Structure formats: C-alpha cells, structure tokens
Amino acid sequence: MKAVLAIAAREVSSRRFVVLAGSALGIVPLVLSWLTPWPGITPAEVRAGASLLIAGVLALAVPVMTGSSVFGSDLSERRIGFYFARPVPAFSIWAGKVGGGLVVVHAAVLASLLPAWLAGSLFRDFWMLLAILTAPGLLFLIANAVSTSVRSRSPWIAVDFTAGLITSGLLWLAFRRTVLQLSGAGNLGNTRVTTFFQIAAGTAFAVLVLALLAGSYLQTASGRVDLARAHRSHSIGFWGLVLTFSLFADVSTRWLVNASVDSLAAYWVRPGPSGTWVWVTGSLPGLRSFVPHTFLIEPESGRNLEIRPAVFPWSGASAISVGGDRAVWVKVDPLTKSRGLELVAVDLTSPDPLSGARRFPLSGFPTRLVLSRDGALAALQVDETIQVLESASGKIVGSFRSPFQKRSIHHIFFTDDGVLRLFGETQGHEPSAGLDVEILDFDLRSRSLVKRGVVHAPDAREVWLTLGPGETHVVLRARGLDRYEVSLHDGVTGSSLRSLARGEGRPPAVRFFSGDRLALLERGSGTLRILPLLGGTEQRITLREGRSFLTPGVEARPGALLCPWVKRREGSPVPEGVGTVEVDLATGNLRDLGGPGGLEGALPALQFHSDMVAPGSPATRLIQSRLGGLGLLTPDLRGEKRVCRGEEGVDTQKSSLTMND
Amino acid sequence: MKPGSNHQERGPNPIAIDGLLVRYGRRTVLSGIDLHVQKGSVTALLGRNGSGKTSLVRCLLGQQKPEAGTCRILGTDSWKDRTKALGRVAVVPEEPDAPPEMNALQLGRFSGRLCPGWDHGAFAARLRQFQLPSNTAFQKLSRGQKALLMLALALSSRPSVLILDDPSLGLDAVARQVLFEEVLGSLGEGGPTVFITTHDLDALETIADRVAVLTGGKLALSEEMESVKNRFRKLTYGLERPEDPADAGQELDGFDALSVKVRGWGVEAVVSNFTEERFSRLLALPHVVDAETHALSLRQVFIALAGEERKEDQQ
Known part of the structure; x- marks a missing residue:
C-alpha cells in the first residue's frame, strides 16, 4: 500500500499543472459573468454554460493526454524500468499509476467546475455528476489502451482490429435482435424493457471498464518493461473479457428471443374470422410482459409461424382473411429510418408462408387493418387516411380521407360484394343531441364515398357497436348520463329494428351466435338472454349464483356457449376463483368446465373478443389458464390438447381441464 | 586482484542462470546460457553490442520472460516472483530511468518508500560525496551526474546483489573513474555481490574477479579473471x-x-x-x-574472442 500511494502521489505530483490549469480555467466563467454584459442571458447562465463548456473540453483533453502517457510513454522511453528494477509488486505499480492518473483527470475536471458550482450556477444533477465522474475515467483507460497499441507497432494491432470488428458485430447483432424483439407488440415503452436496456447498458459499461482495467493490469504485470509484450498482454486481457461478454450477449439474446409455441405463456389471443388461424402473443415463462413472441398458429394441425418481431395485439397490426387463406401484419423496426414500417403479407395455404412473404413500406402505423374476404385486398387506416391496396403486390387501388375523426371510426370491413364499409361516429351540434354513427361505403370501382345510412343514438354520450354475421344487423349499446339502451339496427341503413334492453348502470354484454341469435348478458343478475334476430321467443338462462359472469361467452360448438365467470369475496378486488361454464342453449343445462374453482381455472381464450368467429371453430375452443397455459378443447368440449405450456409449467390438463359435471 | 575481495566459495550462488534462451521473433539472441555468480564476487559480463547482455540482465531482473530456462536471484525465480527476487537487489541501468521531474532529494524519499532497508543517511552522504545538486530535476542533470545519482540510489538500499548494466556508457573519463571507485568502495566484507556488464574493460580489470563473455548468443567464457589471464x-x-x-x-x-x-x-x-x-x-x-x-589485458582477450565471433559471422 505504501508503494501504491507513493507511485500514485508521484503521478499526481508530476501532472499537478494539469489540475492547476483546471482550477485556473474554472475561474474564467466567473470573470466572464462579472465583466461582460450578456444580453438576454443571466450571469448564472453564463457561468453555468462557460463552466460546462470548459469542463467538457477538459473532460476530453485531460484523460486523452494523461491516459496516453501513463504507461505508453514510460514504456516507449523505458522509464517504467525504474519501478521494475525495484522490489515493487506489479499490482502496486499498476494501481499507483492508474489511481494517480484517475485522480489527476477527475481533479482537473472537478476543479474547473468548482468555482461555478460554489457560486450556485450549476445544475446539481446526479446524472451529470455521474457522467463527469465516469466519462474521463473511461477515456483515460481507453487512451492508455490505444496509446499502448499504437506505440508498440506490433502485429497485435491486427488482432485488436479484428477483435474490435467481431465485438462490434456481435454486440450490434445482439442489440438489434433484442431491440427488435422487445419492441414487438408495442413493448418498447414497457418500464421493465426500459429497465432491461438500462441494466444491459450498465453491464456493458461495467464490462468495458473492467476489461480496460484488467488489460492495463496485465499490461503491467505480464508485459513489464517490454512494450510489445505489454500490448499483447493488454489485448489478451481486454479482448478476453470483451469478447466473452459479446459472445455471452449473443448467446443470451438468441436464447431470449428464441421460443416455441409449446414453451410460451400466452397472454394475447386473436382469431381470424374463420377461427382456423389464431394470433398468439406471449412470452417465455418467467419473462411475462417482457419479451413478447407472436405466433400465427393453426391449433387443429399444430402448424405455426413465428412472427418477428412480435406484433401489436390490437386490430391495427394484424389481420386474417375470412377464408383463413391470407394474413397480414405490420412489422416495426425501430432501428431503421422511419421506423422501418412494413406491411407483411403471407399466403397461409403455402407450405412455407414466411419464405414467400411480401413486404410493402408503410407511411405510418395503421390504427386499423382489415382484409377482404378472399384476402386479395387490404384496407389500412393511417391517421385519417384510408388506403386500399392489393395484398399480393402492394399496389394502392384506392385512397380517401375519412370524414370521421381518427378515433371515431368504429368499424371498417369489406362487404361480400367488395365494398369497403365504414361505421363512424359523429356528434350532434348540441352536446345534448346525442351521437350518430354514419354508415359509408367506398366503392373501389368509382372510388367514391357514399353515405348508406345512420344509426341514431339520442341522449348518448358513449356508443358501442357489435356487428352481426353477414353485417346485416348491428347492435347499438348507447350510454347516456345515467341510463343505457341496447337496440338492434339494420346493418346497412342503420334504421332501428327494435329495442333490446334499457336500464341503469353498465349496459349488458352482447354477442351474436349461430342461427341468427343474439345473446345479452345482464351482468347484475347473471341472466343470459337469447334473442332470435328475426323475432320469436326469448330464452332466459340463469347462470350460477354467487359468480359474476363477464361476457356472454364463446360459441365453442354450435348451440353451446362457454361462459367465463369470476368469484370474488365481498369488497375484495382479488378474484377468489375463475372458471368457465358450458351452457347448452337447447336444454339450458350448465356444466362446469375446469378445476375446482382455483385461480388456475381455464377461461375461453376469446372471452373478450367481440367480433363473431365461426361457431365451433378451433379458435372458439381455445381455453386459457390464468398463467398463460393455452389448450384446445376437442369438438365435444370434453377433452383437450395442450398448445402453450404457460408459466411455471402449469399443467392445464390436470389443473384446469378436469371435467366436472 | 581487486582490493577488498570477499570471494567466498560456500553458500548458494546469489545469481544462477540456467539454460537461458531468449528469442525475438525467429532471431535467437541467447541460447543455453548457464551462469552462476558466487557470493561476494564481482562478475563482469562482456559482449559486443547486440550480443544479448541487456536481454540477459532484463531476464535476470524479471523484466523479460525468457523463452526457456530460469534466472534466480538469491534462490528466487526472478520472473515468477520478481518482488521477492529483487528484495535485496539494487540496479544501475544502462539508461538512467528515474522520474525526470524529481530532484535528488525527492528521488531519495521516493526510493525510500519503494525499497526496504533504505538508508537515508547513506544516500545523503553519497550526494555530498558525488557533489550532486540536490534540488535539480533529474532530467536537467548531466549524463555523468545521472549515472552517479543512479549508483547512489542503488547503493543506498544496502543491497546483497548489485547489478550494473553498462553504467559507464557515455560517461567521461572522470565520471567513469568516480563511478568505479564508488563500486570498489562498496565492496569489502559483507559488501554486495556485483554483476556488471560494461565496455569499459580497463576499469573492469581492477575490480572484476570473474569474467564471462557472450559471443554468438552463447557463453564463450565464464571463469576467474586470474585463470583467464593465465590461459590467454x-x-x-x-x-x-x-x-x-x-x-x-x-x-x-x-x-x-x-x-x-x-x-x-x-x-x-x-x-x-x-x-x-x-x-x-x-x-x-x-x-x-x-x-x-x-x-594479455582483458581488452586484448575480449578482442581476440570477439575477433573469433567476427570470423564466425563472416563465415
């Protein structure tokens, strides 16, 4: 320790003029602020600006100057032999010289800031202080490495260069791979992802500092007085650590982004209209909401495609054609110009859809994306512009500006005869006049926009529209100040056909079913009302008491609904149990599906999906455990095969799908 | 014979070099060097420029790793445990390498913190004896003053082994004489074992009691000065x-x-x-x-041996 301090003191003493110069320069901002009138700028701002400028210049110049001479010049001028001819351990020589050098560079920078800081003109920002304390130290060590390398003129310069290229490549690939994957599903703003990048950047910084320290130590301990050997030792120490870290980063990020459908904990499931193909977004167990993966899966056959990066779970990012032959999604690459927005289109009937994928640039992120029935056309809403393009060629076949505000469009879809139909909300002139939903058709042949009808919602402040099969009917749920009304309307003209329910509080949940029927769930009473669209007797089924039912459920086989429920203790927001009831519409019988009511009870994966999916299709038979396990029920709803494992290896077969009558 | 010779045959050799091999790339500089320096002796290592003397000294001081072989000082491998090996060793290097901005007094204090057994009194006395300015930065001293200051630094740590790597290089006649006189003065009962490389063969003759000559990367000679004079x-x-x-x-x-x-x-x-x-x-x-x-004088012996080397080179 005595030797370390002696050598460090000598390093500081031999460079004391640098620190003195820093102190002298630190007074300059004070003098400037006193002597010179600066129009529009307060003296404190002058002091702060000038002081930071001087400190910034010193923070660059002093470490480079000091770092390049701390070992390099001593080695090239053979002065380092003074220490190595004495019984001084290599560690003491290294620690003394590096420690002394670091003291000098930091003291010079801090000395230049001190007068302005004492005058109260500097931001007392932790991050700024941290940068001032760490950046010169890092530069000092880098300058030593570069200086040793350049002065040695040994063949190891080629090794440095090659290792630098390999490291840059590995780190860039790891970074790009991670950013792409983490940005998937709109996850980049996730605080855990931000924290991940902060930790990754912090680790990389720590490894860099550690590698520079290790390199400079080996340079001293093994290279001793031989400059070429010192360079070689530094390179071995530095690149040894840096390349190891880079390889670790490469391997770990490969692992991070690599997933199979089976290994996934699924947390978003979106079906195509035919229910044969399903978007499943989830994460590897233990990484929930952290690294999303999206698969386009065909549950019945087990075929799947991984969509990289993961796609956003809302309707603007992906679509499947009604026939289930084509799929499109939006790809975002945050590391490229204009975020690299692309529309990717695949033919799902192809044996390898991804290899034949077509990509078209997008001008903005669409808020809505729909496909025509055969998938040949895609319509996108970007801001208030709606474009129609061919999904095979990307050719724009029509474009128009929506008369509705961006967030006022309720539905866009292609009708059977190839017309693009819009349901958009307009507000009356008076706030009390309620809301109207206009129905407009865009004719692709004439490229004209035609108003087809309007759904009136007098007194409404909020409206929700649910489209029926074939778009012939639409259910309007309108909520005013204290009352709601649910009514059935014509899907083209918007004219009111009949009122379905009126009341106070939350309007009932609605879903269309096969056989031109409509289900309304009155959440308060737990009563399921089955209404024939074309008139007839209404059927009422009372679901189990003591349970809250969330939605009318999913038609998992024609004439049978899977209804999810939740059970809570009074006053507690935490569910005591969740599960699913199978409702036979013909008999009105109920059957519990799932375990004994534990937290892992299975729920229909499409429980909150409002658009109608083909009854009995695979998508309607997907059930999901709370921990992301995903299973596919057999058509008779009495057996199950696993699709996704879920968190912690939860066995959906045992815990969630025991059949209890 | 040198005055005050305390040559002793008994005890381990303070310096033991065995099978030393040094290469720079493909060029072999030293090969199969076996050299043992007996306690209390003054051993001179001679060789032409580029013969590998400095490489040998560097290996001996643990500053350079030999390709093969070992160098031991006081029984310790100087590459593997340099700090221990140099514990009782002092060195006067070929190029004075003290921190340039330090003056003699500062260097004395600095060395005192780096070397165990440092004798401040002896150092001050030598500064006076050599008439060295105590407040002049090392870089401003003359070549002779630097060499004498390095010798003062070396001797003030009371070493058991003193290694001098061409200490008189570039010195004028007076400075050379002072330097060698001081080395002579340090010898005597309990004085250090001295290992010296130099081209100043005349001065060597008065102090060395053993001589080794490097030619062609090998030791052409390693024996008592007396024996050399008898057989050459x-x-x-x-x-x-x-x-x-x-x-x-x-x-x-x-x-x-x-x-x-x-x-x-x-x-x-x-x-x-x-x-x-x-x-x-x-x-x-x-x-x-x-x-x-x-x-023959030592110079004549060396020239004769070096002449052989030259012939070999020419062949």
Missing part, C-alpha cells in the same frame, strides 16, 4: 628456416590459437590454452627461435 597469452617467435608462409603456425599444434599473424620477423599468435608445458614443447622445436610469451 600472446606468443611471438621467429622461424630459423623460413618455409612457405602458408605453413607458418603449424608449430602451434598443441595450442588453441584464436589468431595467428605472420609478420616479417616471424609469427604472432593469441592462444587460449597456454601452459608452460606446451610453451616448452614450442621452444623445443628446432626451427623456432626467440619464442616469447606475453600476458
């Missing part, structure tokens, strides 16, 4: 019946002749295995007349 001799003789000059020197059959020169008056030869017996046989040859033997 210059022989001169005339020939009664001058024959073909090409046959001159045939009479030296029993000698290991390093050089043979035929002059107008006869033959001049340097031999490395002179004995009275061989000389008597030369004298007894019928055509040899006026044969004389001449002692």
Whole structure:
C-alpha cells in the first residue's frame, strides 16, 4: 500500500499543472459573468454554460493526454524500468499509476467546475455528476489502451482490429435482435424493457471498464518493461473479457428471443374470422410482459409461424382473411429510418408462408387493418387516411380521407360484394343531441364515398357497436348520463329494428351466435338472454349464483356457449376463483368446465373478443389458464390438447381441464 | 586482484542462470546460457553490442520472460516472483530511468518508500560525496551526474546483489573513474555481490574477479579473471628456416590459437590454452627461435574472442 500511494502521489505530483490549469480555467466563467454584459442571458447562465463548456473540453483533453502517457510513454522511453528494477509488486505499480492518473483527470475536471458550482450556477444533477465522474475515467483507460497499441507497432494491432470488428458485430447483432424483439407488440415503452436496456447498458459499461482495467493490469504485470509484450498482454486481457461478454450477449439474446409455441405463456389471443388461424402473443415463462413472441398458429394441425418481431395485439397490426387463406401484419423496426414500417403479407395455404412473404413500406402505423374476404385486398387506416391496396403486390387501388375523426371510426370491413364499409361516429351540434354513427361505403370501382345510412343514438354520450354475421344487423349499446339502451339496427341503413334492453348502470354484454341469435348478458343478475334476430321467443338462462359472469361467452360448438365467470369475496378486488361454464342453449343445462374453482381455472381464450368467429371453430375452443397455459378443447368440449405450456409449467390438463359435471 | 575481495566459495550462488534462451521473433539472441555468480564476487559480463547482455540482465531482473530456462536471484525465480527476487537487489541501468521531474532529494524519499532497508543517511552522504545538486530535476542533470545519482540510489538500499548494466556508457573519463571507485568502495566484507556488464574493460580489470563473455548468443567464457589471464597469452617467435608462409603456425599444434599473424620477423599468435608445458614443447622445436610469451589485458582477450565471433559471422 505504501508503494501504491507513493507511485500514485508521484503521478499526481508530476501532472499537478494539469489540475492547476483546471482550477485556473474554472475561474474564467466567473470573470466572464462579472465583466461582460450578456444580453438576454443571466450571469448564472453564463457561468453555468462557460463552466460546462470548459469542463467538457477538459473532460476530453485531460484523460486523452494523461491516459496516453501513463504507461505508453514510460514504456516507449523505458522509464517504467525504474519501478521494475525495484522490489515493487506489479499490482502496486499498476494501481499507483492508474489511481494517480484517475485522480489527476477527475481533479482537473472537478476543479474547473468548482468555482461555478460554489457560486450556485450549476445544475446539481446526479446524472451529470455521474457522467463527469465516469466519462474521463473511461477515456483515460481507453487512451492508455490505444496509446499502448499504437506505440508498440506490433502485429497485435491486427488482432485488436479484428477483435474490435467481431465485438462490434456481435454486440450490434445482439442489440438489434433484442431491440427488435422487445419492441414487438408495442413493448418498447414497457418500464421493465426500459429497465432491461438500462441494466444491459450498465453491464456493458461495467464490462468495458473492467476489461480496460484488467488489460492495463496485465499490461503491467505480464508485459513489464517490454512494450510489445505489454500490448499483447493488454489485448489478451481486454479482448478476453470483451469478447466473452459479446459472445455471452449473443448467446443470451438468441436464447431470449428464441421460443416455441409449446414453451410460451400466452397472454394475447386473436382469431381470424374463420377461427382456423389464431394470433398468439406471449412470452417465455418467467419473462411475462417482457419479451413478447407472436405466433400465427393453426391449433387443429399444430402448424405455426413465428412472427418477428412480435406484433401489436390490437386490430391495427394484424389481420386474417375470412377464408383463413391470407394474413397480414405490420412489422416495426425501430432501428431503421422511419421506423422501418412494413406491411407483411403471407399466403397461409403455402407450405412455407414466411419464405414467400411480401413486404410493402408503410407511411405510418395503421390504427386499423382489415382484409377482404378472399384476402386479395387490404384496407389500412393511417391517421385519417384510408388506403386500399392489393395484398399480393402492394399496389394502392384506392385512397380517401375519412370524414370521421381518427378515433371515431368504429368499424371498417369489406362487404361480400367488395365494398369497403365504414361505421363512424359523429356528434350532434348540441352536446345534448346525442351521437350518430354514419354508415359509408367506398366503392373501389368509382372510388367514391357514399353515405348508406345512420344509426341514431339520442341522449348518448358513449356508443358501442357489435356487428352481426353477414353485417346485416348491428347492435347499438348507447350510454347516456345515467341510463343505457341496447337496440338492434339494420346493418346497412342503420334504421332501428327494435329495442333490446334499457336500464341503469353498465349496459349488458352482447354477442351474436349461430342461427341468427343474439345473446345479452345482464351482468347484475347473471341472466343470459337469447334473442332470435328475426323475432320469436326469448330464452332466459340463469347462470350460477354467487359468480359474476363477464361476457356472454364463446360459441365453442354450435348451440353451446362457454361462459367465463369470476368469484370474488365481498369488497375484495382479488378474484377468489375463475372458471368457465358450458351452457347448452337447447336444454339450458350448465356444466362446469375446469378445476375446482382455483385461480388456475381455464377461461375461453376469446372471452373478450367481440367480433363473431365461426361457431365451433378451433379458435372458439381455445381455453386459457390464468398463467398463460393455452389448450384446445376437442369438438365435444370434453377433452383437450395442450398448445402453450404457460408459466411455471402449469399443467392445464390436470389443473384446469378436469371435467366436472 | 581487486582490493577488498570477499570471494567466498560456500553458500548458494546469489545469481544462477540456467539454460537461458531468449528469442525475438525467429532471431535467437541467447541460447543455453548457464551462469552462476558466487557470493561476494564481482562478475563482469562482456559482449559486443547486440550480443544479448541487456536481454540477459532484463531476464535476470524479471523484466523479460525468457523463452526457456530460469534466472534466480538469491534462490528466487526472478520472473515468477520478481518482488521477492529483487528484495535485496539494487540496479544501475544502462539508461538512467528515474522520474525526470524529481530532484535528488525527492528521488531519495521516493526510493525510500519503494525499497526496504533504505538508508537515508547513506544516500545523503553519497550526494555530498558525488557533489550532486540536490534540488535539480533529474532530467536537467548531466549524463555523468545521472549515472552517479543512479549508483547512489542503488547503493543506498544496502543491497546483497548489485547489478550494473553498462553504467559507464557515455560517461567521461572522470565520471567513469568516480563511478568505479564508488563500486570498489562498496565492496569489502559483507559488501554486495556485483554483476556488471560494461565496455569499459580497463576499469573492469581492477575490480572484476570473474569474467564471462557472450559471443554468438552463447557463453564463450565464464571463469576467474586470474585463470583467464593465465590461459590467454600472446606468443611471438621467429622461424630459423623460413618455409612457405602458408605453413607458418603449424608449430602451434598443441595450442588453441584464436589468431595467428605472420609478420616479417616471424609469427604472432593469441592462444587460449597456454601452459608452460606446451610453451616448452614450442621452444623445443628446432626451427623456432626467440619464442616469447606475453600476458594479455582483458581488452586484448575480449578482442581476440570477439575477433573469433567476427570470423564466425563472416563465415
């Protein structure tokens, strides 16, 4: 320790003029602020600006100057032999010289800031202080490495260069791979992802500092007085650590982004209209909401495609054609110009859809994306512009500006005869006049926009529209100040056909079913009302008491609904149990599906999906455990095969799908 | 013989070099060097420029890793445990390498914190003795002053082994004399074992009691100075019946002749295995007349050996 301090003191003493110069320069901002009138700028701002400028210049110049001479010049001028001819351990020589050098560079920078800081003109920002304390130290060590390398003129310069290229490549690939994957599903703003990048950047910084320290130590301990050997030792120490870290980063990020459908904990499931193909977004167990993966899966056959990066779970990012032959999604690459927005289109009937994928640039992120029935056309809403393009060629076949505000469009879809139909909300002139939903058709042949009808919602402040099969009917749920009304309307003209329910509080949940029927769930009473669209007797089924039912459920086989429920203790927001009831519409019988009511009870994966999916299709038979396990029920709803494992290896077969009558 | 010689045969050798091999790339600088320096002796290592003396000293000080072989100081491998090996060693380097901005007093204080057994009093006394300015930065001292200051620094740590790597390089005659006198003064009972490399062969002759010569990357010689002087001799003789000059020197059959020169008056030869017996046989040859033997200085021995090396180089 005595030797370390002696050598460090000598390093500081031999460079004391640098620190003195820093102190002298630190007074300059004070003098400037006193002597010179600066129009529009307060003296404190002058002091702060000038002081930071001087400190910034010193923070660059002093470490480079000091770092390049701390070992390099001593080695090239053979002065380092003074220490190595004495019984001084290599560690003491290294620690003394590096420690002394670091003291000098930091003291010079801090000395230049001190007068302005004492005058109260500097931001007392932790991050700024941290940068001032760490950046010169890092530069000092880098300058030593570069200086040793350049002065040695040994063949190891080629090794440095090659290792630098390999490291840059590995780190860039790891970074790009991670950013792409983490940005998937709109996850980049996730605080855990931000924290991940902060930790990754912090680790990389720590490894860099550690590698520079290790390199400079080996340079001293093994290279001793031989400059070429010192360079070689530094390179071995530095690149040894840096390349190891880079390889670790490469391997770990490969692992991070690599997933199979089976290994996934699924947390978003979106079906195509035919229910044969399903978007499943989830994460590897233990990484929930952290690294999303999206698969386009065909549950019945087990075929799947991984969509990289993961796609956003809302309707603007992906679509499947009604026939289930084509799929499109939006790809975002945050590391490229204009975020690299692309529309990717695949033919799902192809044996390898991804290899034949077509990509078209997008001008903005669409808020809505729909496909025509055969998938040949895609319509996108970007801001208030709606474009129609061919999904095979990307050719724009029509474009128009929506008369509705961006967030006022309720539905866009292609009708059977190839017309693009819009349901958009307009507000009356008076706030009390309620809301109207206009129905407009865009004719692709004439490229004209035609108003087809309007759904009136007098007194409404909020409206929700649910489209029926074939778009012939639409259910309007309108909520005013204290009352709601649910009514059935014509899907083209918007004219009111009949009122379905009126009341106070939350309007009932609605879903269309096969056989031109409509289900309304009155959440308060737990009563399921089955209404024939074309008139007839209404059927009422009372679901189990003591349970809250969330939605009318999913038609998992024609004439049978899977209804999810939740059970809570009074006053507690935490569910005591969740599960699913199978409702036979013909008999009105109920059957519990799932375990004994534990937290892992299975729920229909499409429980909150409002658009109608083909009854009995695979998508309607997907059930999901709370921990992301995903299973596919057999058509008779009495057996199950696993699709996704879920968190912690939860066995959906045992815990969630025991059949209890 | 050097004054105050405390040559002792007993005890481990303070310096032991075994099988030393040093290469720079494909060039072999030192090969198969075995050199043991006895306690209390003054051993001189001679060699032409580039013969590997400095490489050997660096390996000895643990500053350079040999390709093969070991260097031990006071029984410790100097590469593997340099700090322990140099615990009682002082060095005067070829190029004075003290921190340039420090003056003599600062260097004394600094060295005191780096070297165990530092004697501040002895250092101050040597500064006075050498008339060295105590407040002048090292970089502003003359070459001779720097060398003397380095010697003062070395001796003030009271070393058991003193290694001098061409300490007189570039010094004027007066400075050289002062330096070697001081080395001589440090010797005596309990004084350090000295290992010195130098081109100042005249000065060496007064202090070295053992000499080693490096030629062609190998040790051509390593023995007592006395023995060297006994076996290296210059022989001169005339020939009664001058024959073909090409046959001159045939009479030296029993000698290991390093050089043979035929002059107008006869033959001049340097031999490395002179004995009275061989000389008597030369004298007894019928055509040899006026044969004389001449002692050689260390310089002449070295030149003769270096001449051999030059011949080998030329071949």
